[in-house]
Amino acid sequence: MAFDAEIRQALIEQVRRFVTEKCIPIEAQVGETDEVPQAIVDEMKNLGLFGLAVPEEYGGLGLDMETECLVALELGRTSPAFRSVAGTNIGIGSQALVLFGTDEQKEKWLPGIASGDLIASFALTEPEAGSDAGGLKTKAVRDGDEYVLSGSKRYITNANKANLFTVMARTNPDEPGAKGVSAFIVERDAPGVSVGAPESKMGQQGAHACDVNFDEVRIPASNMIGKEGEGFKVAMSVLDKGRLHISAVATGASERLIKEMVNYAMEREQFGKPIAQHQLIQGMMADSQAEAYAARCMILDAARRRDEGENVTILASSTKLFATEACGRVADRAVQVFGGAGYITDYGIERFYRDVRLFRLYEGTSQIQQIVIARELMKAAKADQL
Ligand code: CAA
Numbered sequence: 001m002a003f004d005a006e007i008r009q010a011l012i013e014q015v016r017r018f019v020t021e022k023c024i025p026i027e028a029q030v031g032e033t034d035e036v037p038q039a040i041v042d043e044m045k046n047l048g049l050f051g052l053a054v055p056e057e058y059g060g061l062g063l064d065m066e067t068e069c070l071v072a073l074e075l076g077r078t079s080p081a082f083r084s085v086a087g088t089n090i091g092i093g094s095q096a097l098v099l100f101g102t103d104e105q106k107e108k109w110l111p112g113i114a115s116g117d118l119i120a121s122f123a124l125t126e127p128e129a130g131s132d133a134g135g136l137k138t139k140a141v142r143d144g145d146e147y148v149l150s151g152s153k154r155y156i157t158n159a160n161k162a163n164l165f166t167v168m169a170r171t172n173p174d175e176p177g178a179k180g181v182s183a184f185i186v187e188r189d190a191p192g193v194s195v196g197a198p199e200s201k202m203g204q205q206g207a208h209a210c211d212v213n214f215d216e217v218r219i220p221a222s223n224m225i226g227k228e229g230e231g232f233k234v235a236m237s238v239l240d241k242g243r244l245h246i247s248a249v250a251t252g253a254s255e256r257l258i259k260e261m262v263n264y265a266m267e268r269e270q271f272g273k274p275i276a277q278h279q280l281i282q283g284m285m286a287d288s289q290a291e292a293y294a295a296r297c298m299i300l301d302a303a304r305r306r307d308e309g310e311n312v313t314i315l316a317s318s319t320k321l322f323a324t325e326a327c328g329r330v331a332d333r334a335v336q337v338f339g340g341a342g343y344i345t346d347y348g349i350e351r352f353y354r355d356v357r358l359f360r361l362y363e364g365t366s367q368i369q370q371i372v373i374a375r376e377l378m379k380a381a382k383a384d385q386l
Contacts, residue, residue, distance in 0.1 A: 003067040012362070012373055015074040020046060023078040030206040031351050036085050044082075044116065049075075050089040053241075054098060065241070065303040069248040073124025073296070076252015080355050081206030083249050088158045091245050092363070093120030097237045100226040109164060109185065123153040123186075124214055130154075131368050133168070134178035135234055138214060140169035142221070148173070149186065149217040151368050158209040159195050163188050166238075167214070168231045177231070185223045185230035203354030218260035222258045225338070225378075230242050236313075242363045243316040244306065247323035249300050250359040254292040254323075254330040257352060261285060261337040268339075275337070284333040284356040292330060295323035312385035313378035321369035324359035331356045 005264040022040060030036055044050065051069050054060025063071065068090070088094075094113045094227040097105055097120075105366030138151025150167055156165070165186045170178035186193060196211035226234045262285055265276035277282045302315035331353045335342035342349045360366050380386045 001087045003064050006071065008067050010249040011061075012070050012074055015071050015125060016077075016157075018043065019082075023082045027079045027348060027351070029081055030081055031278060032205070033202075034205040034208075036206045037083055040082065041116070043086055044086050048114075049086045049146045050116035052086075053142050054094060054110050054114040056111055058106055058114055060110070060114035060249075062129055062251070062309045065244060066095070066300060066307055069244060069299050072245050072248035073252040073299070076249040076254075077107035079206065079351070080204050080249060080253065080358070081116070083158065084204065086116065087207075088121050088162075089116065089247075090239050091242045093162070093164070093166060094118050094123035094352065095241055096122075096234050097185070099237055099241075100234050102222075103120050104222070105185065105225065105347045110162070118163040118176060119158055119161045120164045120166065121156050121158045121212075122160075122235075122238065123156050123165045123167045125156070127152060127154050130363060133235065134181065135176075136168060136181065138167065138169040139173065140171050140182060140184060141277060143218075143222050144324040146218045146266070147184065147221060147224070149184070149214040149219060150190075151245060151250055153212040153214075154383075155199065155209045155362075157207065157209050160208050160213050161199055162195075165193075165212060166225065166234075168235050171231075173226050173298065178232035179229060181231040181235075182228050183225040183234040184219055185225060186217060190217050190219060199259075201352065202357060204358055238314050239363055240316045241306070242282070243320040243369070244299060244312070245314075246300055246359060246363050247295065247302075247319045250324045250327040250356065251292055251295040253352065253356050254288065254295065254327045257327075257330050257334040258288050258292060260349065260386075261334045262315075264341075265337050272358040281337055282317045288333050291326035295326050297318070314373055314380075317364070317376075318365065318367040321366050321373065325366055327356050327359055 048061045051060030051062050053069060053091050056062040097109060113120050124133050125137060126136050140149045141149040167184050167186045168181050169184060170180050171182040192215040194213045198208035198210050265281050266274050268275050298319045302312050302319050306312040333347050334351050338347060341347045
């Protein structure tokens with residue numbers, strides 16, 4: 001069901017004000033301190049941002065995908081670290097529960113996720129299973145009413161703050177690929193769970209990623225999400241949605257960078273006139289705008305079609321591939337338009353350039369999106385549906 005247009009507009013304007021007045025002024029500070037201030041986190045809680053994608057009956061805003069993307073486009077207009085604070089609760093940390101959880105599981109965890117009192121992370125990647133997610137080795141062995149989990153996860157966003165993890169683990173050792181995997185909720189305080197120190201990263205300071213280790217962690221069998229052996233499908237369905245959300249965040253960043261480059265080009269003078277009057281600069285501004293607009297259209301079309309119940313695997317991967325690669329090109333042009341200033345920390349453009357590089361890696365690299373798109377095309381061709 002489409003979200004009420006007036007409520008949607010009010011929410012978008014509220015988020016835009018929050019981004020403009022509260023986040024943008026402290027971008028440099030967050031970059032330097034590697035921390036989003038607690039006052040900002042509290043404000044995000046008050047705005048309901050942690051519960052954007054949690055149904056209203058569990059305390060969230062219950063946004064449809066189109067509205068969530070419109071909000072993510074706004075959040076993207078500042079350093080990605082701000083969005084990341086609530087990002088796993090909005091997306092990959094909560095959606096296995098939202099899409100596949102039982103009523104009991106939803107009642108137990110979703111209200112805390114929606115309020116931001118519980119931070120939820122998504123634990124799929126392992127030291128030896130990144131793009132080949134189906135090759136994961138973390139195992140979960142049934143023992144009576146419990147499973148015993150052992151293994152290591154890598155680069156888990158928000159792990160240092162997480163209270164819960166959606167963990168993909170192998171329940172059938174005889175099934176080496178995607179089929180032997182199941183999904184579980186694991187609470188941080190379960191004995192045997194430990195979290196490593198945040199990684200030192202190229203960008204996105206203020207957002208943290210850590211290893212998570214499971215050393216014979218006992219969890220109730222009732223913590224399994226979906227059916228045994230269907231954990232990979234759970235993970236992929238969560239990522240279909242996550243990839244649209246990330247596309248919107250990346251395109252918000254593109255739009256912000258276009259604003260920065262145009263403003264700068266209109267002020268900065270060379271050869272006796274503002275550089276915006278030079279056609280080679282205009283080319284970079286125009287290409288950036290065309291790409292950001294195309295990405296916005298793809299995001300909103302794919303989101304609407306998901307809201308209508310369509311399978312959006314191919315659309316989500318196409319959108320993530322295009323939107324995040326486009327964002328990389330826009331950030332590169334922004335540095336170019338700023339010239340030497342684009343390379344100097346004070347202007348903040350080099351920080352964005354480093355920050356947006358991650359969009360092309362996480363939630364599936366650009367090459368994984370290409371693989372998904374090509375496979376879906378071949379599937380459709382076989383079914384004579386192209
Ligand atoms: N929805 C539902 N089911 C799906 C699906 C989808 N989108 N995609 C695949 N499946 C199902 C398939 O239908 C198949 O089931 P059947 O055998 O019953 O048909 C099963 O899952 C296995 O699918 P594949 O055979 O396609 O599996 P594969 O091993 O060949 O891998 C892949 C496919 C696309 C490469 C996948 O491994 C993938 O997406 N890899 C990238 C992983 C990724 O995105 N990691 C990011 C981690 S999260 C992150 O970055 C978060 C963070 O903290 C920042």
